[in-house]
Amino acid sequence: MSDGGRTILIADDDRAIRTVLSQALGRSGYQVRATSSASTLWRWVEDGEGDLVITDVVMPDENGLDLVPRIRRVRPELRVVVMSAQSTFMTAVKAAQRGAFEYLPKPFDLKELLAIVERALAAPQRAEQEAGDDAEERLPLIGRSAAMQEIYRTVARLTTTDLTVMITGESGTGKELVARALHDYGRRRAGPFVAVNMAAIPRELIESELFGHERGAFTGALNRGVGRFEQAAGGTLFLDEIGDMPAEAQTRLLRVLQEGEFTTVGGRQPVKANVRIVAATHRDLQQSIRQGLFREDLFYRLNVVPIRLPPLRERAEDVSLLARHFLDRARASGLPQKHLSPDALERLKAHKWPGNARELENLMRRLAALYPQEQIGADAVAGELAEAGSAGGGGGVGPRAETLEQAVERHLRPFVAAHRDGPPVRDLYDRVLAEVERPLLRLVLSATRGNQIKAAAMLGLNRNTLRKKIRELDLPVVRGLG
Template identity: 85%
Template sequence: MTETRTILVADDDRAIRTVLTQALSRAGYAVRATSSAATLWRWVEEGLGDLVVTDVIMPDENGLDLVPRIRRVRPDLRVVVMSAQSTFVTAVKAAQRGAFEYLPKPFDLKELLAVVARALAAPAVIVQENAETDGEKLPLIGRSPAMQDIYRTVARLTTTDLTVMITGESGTGKELVSRALHDYGRRRAGPFIAINMAAIPRELIESELFGHERGAFTGALARGVGRFEQAAGGTLFLDEIGDMPPEAQTRLLRVLQEGEFTTVGGRNPIKANVRIVAATHRDLRQAIRQGLFREDLFYRLNVVPIRLPPLRERAEDISLLARHFLERAKASGLPGKQLDETAVDRLRQHSWPGNARELENLMRRLAALYPQEVIGADAVHAELMDAENQIDEGRSGPETLEQAVERHLSGFVAAQRDGLPVRDLYERVLAEVERPLLRLALAATRGNQIKAAAMLGLNRNTLRKKIRELDLPVVRGLP
């Protein structure tokens, strides 16, 4: 008969303890639950339990502080950390202190049970404790499920030197993620060197990357140190790797294969002591099919892929990001501003083609140009429309509605192609089209629902129902 495994649960919330105890018991585990870190520690010292599931915040001690102590006295005892403080730093601390997994609250019970099963089945590996992280520094911001997944992935990678490929649209924060991998990783004491392939003339890329010897080419009057040497002991960030010319791709592949390189015009090999993080907004698989990017180099770089979601896929993070950018604007000398709820609602309705970078630029404009301390929807709307008009004026021809919809949906298509499940897309698209359509109709008729219904070709009662379902404010004037 198989011995029942025992789970030690620690959480100061009685309701959570009850829910976890019931779920784990139904799954066939024995459970001991407590609200005290001291009691949990006593159980661990007594040799009880096969797995620990602990909250971070408890009355007598921080749960994260227990993890390394547990690892020292019982290195084979896995620890799963739960936290409502679902920030990047929390995820990094959990990973670096030796937690098996980090679960941001709220989480699905099925996810917890899956993590518990993996933890109990995992082979014994001693995770070494790393240095403390700065608890005040938040390089990545967001509480959406998509960002929580990125936090956990990056946290795990900080204890390795694996090559990482970051993909995502422009403005999604690819360099921020690469900096986080460096600043919280094993090579944090070394340099972080970034190079943008799209910003360097093709004929100079090899020299920029690998350096050159005196006389290697016209104008090479002295030896030049390349980025690989500059980044020795640290991290080399290859941004816009999809723009690397073929000849440089070949040399980079050789470096990744052999772990060494030669300067342009040089003969003596130099050991490549760097961690490589690459990034691109391009579809490299399409570039491979077109013969523009080497397939073997792609697989060398794509050891651990991280896809950054566009801002339109993480709308729940917009208010948090907006407040952060306003604080940053204030710290740089601009007037301090706040957003009211109507402004936040208007931000969530925007498609954000420029992603977080576009949002930050908008917050800086609002801080600089508007005298009121509390910014409302009218100011946000005016700035967004002005920016869109400037973009439209720069286009060679007007974009049709079909083109706009297709451009907007390209992110969902890419996500599905990359293996990330996309759900209820039909309803989501209809909701995104329906909301601005009704808002514009109500604005055009100054809130007159009878006229708006006639304009839309809807029954008045149907329009009222839609307004309630979409929680639309009936505003006169600006939509």
């Protein structure tokens, strides 16, 4: 309940929402003034009225987000809660960057809104936030489910801090996407984003990989090596699969988090660790702690702000949005434009997605590459899911063990059969080659940590040829590694 006499200013062009909010806030003891106009709201603010503002984003005369920094300039003590039916990740980020106290997606729960109002009126005044430039709406995270809305809001709040974050979730749920969003829309976006997968580095090299080494520190150390902490200076260091970090490296990482500095392998001079740490794992770290595989003190140092990414089966309402997004990405990479029929979308929603969003993206790329019809039906979707060995209602089994040749033949069979009696296909070779070439080069570049000399040798290609293919396929390149 309110302490009486506090006035809430509401701006929303939907009369029903104004009525519901006015009644709910009035019953809680607040005074309410409501308008459908941003200009009227601004006049009230300039006149010194109100103790809290609740505003919609889309209004007839002005965008509510544009009002937030203006309100903060003239009345920095007046908190603003932003509501929006445009419940995307970028809406939440823009609200936070412009200084809103809270972002609330529509439709909202009245109890939650009342709790936000009480918190906003009771909380001590925050320091001024840095309002970043508007970022292009690239939708790095997608979904309108309640679970994703909560993630949007959490990430948006964290973009104005350097707090350490622990992201947990099954494989394929998008942990690196969240880490990149924290970096790309945060205070350190001008610095580098450096990702390192703990599970992909040999145990004996992991400390050198993270902290660097001095010349002669170990056999083969012919020159000084720069570690990932130094590479990420001023930016974000993403420690993926942190649950696979060996015990000795855990001890060194804990020391860095405690003291804010590190020494290279074989070095004596401490180096300041100027990075934001974001860690991620698909493992149950509490169980790893009980088994003696992960340090409890390190867990609490990393788990300052936990973010759990839900598996796709827990947010089936997002499958349609994701599927369309992945088809658009496939088209942007040169594959034909495809659409999903309503029954195909229903079939996708019914699947349990053991591989999560990554499994869905792979399926969309196969459908775009191998099926001639522009609209994909439920039969095609069901056939591909069955072929992948994971169809059915119980989550399915993993993909069958098969050779690459068998996998390619299996995926090509329906496409070739569909064109058997129709017009000839003239680009099948190039289409299939592109599907294989892109992941092959991406995997090899990842394995060699961006070293193009090593990657070219592994592939048996001339280095100039590899560079040309990287440009043609628009593959990400780690700079400074060859």
